[in-house]
Amino acid sequence: TQLLEQSPQFLSIQEGENLTVYCNSSSVFSSLQWYRQEPGEGPVLLVTVVTGGEVKKLKRLTFQFGDARKDSSLHITAAQPGDTGLYLCAGAPGANSKLTFGKGITLSVRP
Amino acid sequence: DAGITQSPRHKVTETGTPVTLRCHQTENHRYMYWYRQDPGHGLRLIHYSYGVKDTDKGEVSDGYSVSRSKTEDFLLTLESATSSQTSVYFCAISESGSGKGKNIQYFGAGTRLSVL
Numbered sequence: 001t002q003l004l005e006q007s008p009q010f011l012s013i014q015e016g017e018n019l020t021v022y023c024n025s026s027s028v029f030s031s032l033q034w035y036r037q038e039p040g041e042g043p044v045l046l047v048t049v050v051t052g053g054e055v056k057k058l059k060r061l062t063f064q065f066g067d068a069r070k071d072s073s074l075h076i077t078a079a080q081p082g083d084t085g086l087y088l089c090a091g092a093p094g095a096n097s098k099l100t101f102g103k104g105i106t107l108s109v110r111p
Numbered sequence: 112d113a114g115i116t117q118s119p120r121h122k123v124t125e126t127g128t129p130v131t132l133r134c135h136q137t138e139n140h141r142y143m144y145w146y147r148q149d150p151g152h153g154l155r156l157i158h159y160s161y162g163v164k165d166t167d168k169g170e171v172s173d174g175y176s177v178s179r180s181k182t183e184d185f186l187l188t189l190e191s192a193t194s195s196q197t198s199v200y201f202c203a204i205s206e207s208g209s210g211k212g213k214n215i216q217y218f219g220a221g222t223r224l225s226v227l
Contacts, residue, residue: 033215042115042201042218043154088154092214098169099214101146103153 003027004089004102012108016078021105023089024071030092032072033099034063037086079109114138117202117219125227130189132222134202136182142205143185144169144216145177147198154201160185192226199223 005024013019023032031050035043047056049065049072056063060083062075076083086106090099114137124130134143145157146169156169158177166177174196176188189196203216 031214040220042203042220044218045215048215090154090216098156098159099216101154103151 004091004100006087006089006102006105008105009103010106010108012110013079014110015080018075018077019079019107020073020075021087021107022071022073023091023102025091026070027093028069030069030094030097032065032069033090034072034074035088035090037088037104038084043086043088076107079107081109081111083107084109115202115204115217115219117200117222119222120220121223123225123227124192126193127191130192130224130226132187132200132202132224134185134187134219136185136204138204138217139182140204140206140217141182142207143179144203144205145175145185145187146201146203147171147196148201148221149198157187157200192224194226197224197226 007022031048033048034046036046037043047058047063052067052069054065060077064073086104088101088104090101092099116135118133142161144159146154147157148154155171157171157175158166158169160166160179163179163182178186200222202219205214205216207214
């Protein structure tokens with residue numbers, strides 16, 4: 001099993017602050033995905049990164065795939081209460097592999 | 112939003128009883144998945160299907176069976192429910208089961224199952 005370690009596990013910040021969270025592995029992944037899950041709902045895809053070093057932006061969210069394709073980061077600028085939720089990263093080790101999910105990062109943004 | 116409906120949304124049952132959860136999709140996607148989500152464990156794959164009557168085991172398949180007789184429906188059965196199967200169960204669908212960046216999964220809203 002290819003493990004994805006997410007950190008920190010919990011994060012509580014004030015509205016307007018910036019934050020960065022991480023998804024790390026000792027294994028190489030062909031691609032990584034980030035999902036956000038709100039209470040009582042299923043995860044929703046935010047982004048997929050496939051190329052080492054790739055950076056993708058989604059409004060105030062910036063996603064980066066590590067050069068060696070073993071890790072990824074999510075940076076949120078000027079966090080808002082609407083960013084509150086569980087952030088999951090998921091990776092496929094190979095072209096024919098099923099997704100493996102990290103345990104998630106619980107983010108709380110206080111007004 | 113992807114057309115995925117899970118039923119029931121909540122269920123309370125007793126140890127030893129059979130339970131069937133249903134996932135219905137309107138997207139005509141080939142792949143369907145059942146996950147369970149537990150605190151401290153994240154999302155873990157139970158079973159998946161890559162076509163009608165084509166299924167395979169995931170990471171935590173013991174105690175579960177699945178069936179897919181139609182493209183749109185994927186059933187998860189707990190033959191004899193145990194307290195360790197108390198969890199939130201999610202169904203997901205995808206057009207592709209693999210491929211670099213192509214295994215994008217869309218999730219249902221989940222079923223909260225309590226086994227007493």
